[in-house]
Amino acid sequence: xxxxxICLSSPFTEGYSYQDNLxxxxxxxxxxxxxxxxxxxxxxxxxxxxxxxxxEKVLENxxxxxxxxxxGKLFSFLGIFPGMKKVIEAVAxxxxxxxxxxxxxxxxxxxxxxxxxxxxxxxxxxxxxxNTALGRFHVRLQISLFxxxxxxxxxxxxxxxxxxxxxxxxxxxxxxxxEEKTDILVTGCTExxxxxxxxxxxxxxxxxxxxxxxxxxxxxGGKLNSGKRTLEVMRAFSDLKAPGAKLVLFGSVxxxxxxxxxxxxxxxxxxxxxxxxxxxxxxxxxxxxxxGLFPGGHSTLWEESIGSGLPCLFRNYGGKMHLDRxxxxxxxxxxxxxxxxxxxxxxxxxxxxxxTLLSGARKLAPEFFYGSIAAKSLETAGERIK
Numbered sequence: 001x002x003x004x005x006i007c008l009s010s011p012f013t014e015g016y017s018y019q020d021n022l023x024x025x026x027x028x029x030x031x032x033x034x035x036x037x038x039x040x041x042x043x044x045x046x047x048x049x050x051x052x053x054x055x056e057k058v059l060e061n062x063x064x065x066x067x068x069x070x071x072g073k074l075f076s077f078l079g080i081f082p083g084m085k086k087v088i089e090a091v092a093x094x095x096x097x098x099x100x101x102x103x104x105x106x107x108x109x110x111x112x113x114x115x116x117x118x119x120x121x122x123x124x125x126x127x128x129x130x131n132t133a134l135g136r137f138h139v140r141l142q143i144s145l146f147x148x149x150x151x152x153x154x155x156x157x158x159x160x161x162x163x164x165x166x167x168x169x170x171x172x173x174x175x176x177x178x179e180e181k182t183d184i185l186v187t188g189c190t191e192x193x194x195x196x197x198x199x200x201x202x203x204x205x206x207x208x209x210x211x212x213x214x215x216x217x218x219x220x221g222g223k224l225n226s227g228k229r230t231l232e233v234m235r236a237f238s239d240l241k242a243p244g245a246k247l248v249l250f251g252s253v254x255x256x257x258x259x260x261x262x263x264x265x266x267x268x269x270x271x272x273x274x275x276x277x278x279x280x281x282x283x284x285x286x287x288x289x290x291x292g293l294f295p296g297g298h299s300t301l302w303e304e305s306i307g308s309g310l311p312c313l314f315r316n317y318g319g320k321m322h323l324d325r326x327x328x329x330x331x332x333x334x335x336x337x338x339x340x341x342x343x344x345x346x347x348x349x350x351x352x353x354x355x356t357l358l359s360g361a362r363k364l365a366p367e368f369f370y371g372s373i374a375a376k377s378l379e380t381a382g383e384r385i386k
Contacts, residue, residue, distance in 0.1 A: 001381065002033045004093035006109070008081055009100030009126070011049050012038035012067075014059060017279040019126070019163060019187050019300075020099050025061040026374035034063045035091050039070040039081065066091075077142065079103030088112050095381055098123040101160070101175050102146045106153040113156050120380040124161040124185055125171040130297065130317070132170075147176050154181060158380040161185035164298065165322040184322055185377055187300045188368040189307025191283050195362075198287045198309060205288035209248070209272065216245045216348055219289035219310075221282070221301060224261065225254030228296035229335065234264040234271060236340035242348055248289060250274040250282070286310050291347050291354075295335035307368030311357035313343050325367075328360035 005027075007020040015021075020036070028034040044050045056066050068083040070076065085108045088096075096112070098105045101123060109121050133139050154160075160177045161184060162168030168184050171177045191197070206213060218237060224230040230249070237247040247270060253261050265271055277285065282304065286292070292305045292312035302323060305312050313330040314323050324331050330347075332339050347354045366372060 001094045001378075002092065003027050003035070003095045003097065003378070004088065004091050005034065005036045005097045005099060006084070006103075006105045007036055007038045007099045008079070008084070008103050008105055011041040011043050012036065012065075013043040014065070016043075017190065017300075019124075022188075022190060022370050023097075023374055023377055024063045026370040027377065028062045029371070030374055030378075032095075032378075035066060035093070036063055037066050037068070037084065037087050037091075040067050041070050077138070079105070079142075079146070081105070084108050085111070094119060095378065096121045097377060099126075101125050101127070101150065101171065102142055104149070106157065107149070110153055110156045118382075120158045120383055121156060122159045122161065122377070122380055123157060124163055125167050125175070126163050127174070128164065128167045128170045128298075128317075134174075143174055147174070150175050150177060154178065157181065158383055159183055161377075163187055164317070165320060166317045186322055186368060186373060187303045188370050188373050189283065189304045189365075190370055192369050192371070193287070193307060193309040193362065193365040201284050201287040205284050209288075211246060212244075214244065216242070216291070217248055217289040218245065218291050218293055218344065219248045219250075219285060220293040221248075221250040221277070221285075222299045223254060224249060224251045224257065226256050228294075228299075229340075230296075231257050231260055231264065232295065232335075232337045232340055233293050234261070234268075236337045236344060237271065238264065238268050239337075239341050240344055240348070242344075245270065245344075245348060247271045248274065248285060250277045250285060252276055283308060291344075291357075293340065293344075295332065295340060303368050306361065307365055309358075309362040309365040311347070311354070311361045313340070326360040326363050327356055328364045329357070 005024045012020055024034050024036050040051050040054055041049055042052050054067050054069050058064050066087055071081055079102055088108055096109045113119050113121060160171050160182050162171050165184055168182050171182055172179055220233045222228060265273055286305050286308035292310050294302055294312055294314050302314060311328055315335055316331045316333045323329055330343050
């Protein structure tokens with residue numbers, strides 16, 4: 001099957017572990033001929049958005065990458081990308097996946113489908129109340145435009161996914177997508193959790209960090225800043241005074257917490273900061289840990305941790321969350337220092353409580369492997385619009 005992923009809503013950077021990259025890669029691993037259509041925006045080695053050249057190439061993972069020129073500010077705001085229709089016709093896909101709801105990609109896809117009615121069209125939504133500035137006039141204007149357009153397009157679209165449970169709700173409430181057309185398609189983890197891999201990696205990583213096998217390791221990472229409540233995590237851990245417990249941190253430290261971070265780090269030898277980790281290394285440290293602490297803003301590390309079979313604490317984002325489906329996690333409404341300390345004490349001292357969490361985490365992990373996610377992304381293949 002020829003699959004076209006249309007990724008026009010954000011910069012596409014080769015080698016990144018983002019949904020746009022990994023979903024197309026794992027679709028190809030399932031044996032399909034996969035093409036990614038994107039624009040010339042990408043990121044350099046420092047993470048800055050830069051422009052590259054239009055053109056075509058085949059990536060190392062076998063996915064074909066087609067870049068069209070990034071349009072000017074007005075067309076970018078309106079989600080209009082000249083040249084997109086021509087690419088769709090040239091690729092002649094059997095399946096179209098549109099990443100992001102705020103572009104005119106559905107119009108071109110629906111026009112193609114009128115001539116090829118057997119071709120499923122699906123889309124996903126990465127926006128939510130937390131990462132979308134709904135209070136800004138230009139954002140409200142853009143959403144109003146695309147809400148009206150989705151009323152026209154949705155009849156020809158098989159499914160609209162949210163990459164988190166609250167993003168499914170955002171698609172319904174903000175873009176007006178009918179509930180029966182929505183579902184969740186999570187972000188996830190590239191390597192499959194297995195007991196053998198976990199045991200092997202645990203020994204290797206703990207050997208590198210000079211940690212004993214029986215040390216209880218809490219882990220917290222990503223962009224370390226006030227939004228992620230990093231200082232609260234460090235202070236709560238320091239209050240524990242639990243022999244044998246360690247706190248492993250990884251990621252860049254924000255300026256907003258830099259001074260306090262350094263003081264806390266120097267005052268507690270049981271807190272280890274690894275600095276920035278390559279995306280390929282993060283999974284190793286998750287596998288080597290015992291409990292994840294994510295009390296702040298959401299990141300894809302949450303789902304990667306679940307895919308690693310790691311019990312975690314997560315902040316409650318409201319509604320029926322996709323993060324806790326079989327007793328694998330602790331969900332806290334507004335986790336501050338005292339709530340974090342209470343949770344840490346419980347997982348350290350209540351063995352039955354922790355065993356239940358660990359069992360649930362290992363049971364849920366396979367649903368967050370990208371092989372499973374890629375297969376689900378194609379579930380509408382051959383499905384007729386009702």
